[in-house]
Amino acid sequence: ATHIEQQGLETFSSCPxxxxxxxxxxxxxxxxxxxxxxxxxxxxxxxQATYFWVGANVANHEKAHPxxxxxxxxxxxxxxAHTWDHPNLGS
Numbered sequence: 001a002t003h004i005e006q007q008g009l010e011t012f013s014s015c016p017x018x019x020x021x022x023x024x025x026x027x028x029x030x031x032x033x034x035x036x037x038x039x040x041x042x043x044x045x046x047x048q049a050t051y052f053w054v055g056a057n058v059a060n061h062e063k064a065h066p067x068x069x070x071x072x073x074x075x076x077x078x079x080x081a082h083t084w085d086h087p088n089l090g091s
Contacts, residue, residue, distance in 0.1 A: 025049040028082055031061040036071050043075040052082035 027038075030053045042049055051072060053061075061068060069079055 028052045039072040050078040054082045
């Protein structure tokens with residue numbers, strides 16, 4: 001199992017709050033070195049985001065910055081898997 005799968009993260013294929021107007025703030029291609037600081041800045045403003053982290057980068061990032069994924073999630077943000085080449089994951 002990947003590091004992200006080991007965290008037991010949810011996946012969504014449609015809006016989790018049907019019938020409501022929503023804005024989804026997303027950040028792709030992470031994680032980068034300032035991911036926790038960035039997430040904390042948003043959380044301080046009461047803003048939640050979804051971070052799409054490239055699976056191949058997560059393990060290396062966690063070695064350099066242990067607990068980053070968990071810290072970002074604890075702040076109320078979502079962390080999701082970002083594929084390298086956008087395959088159809090529904091098939």
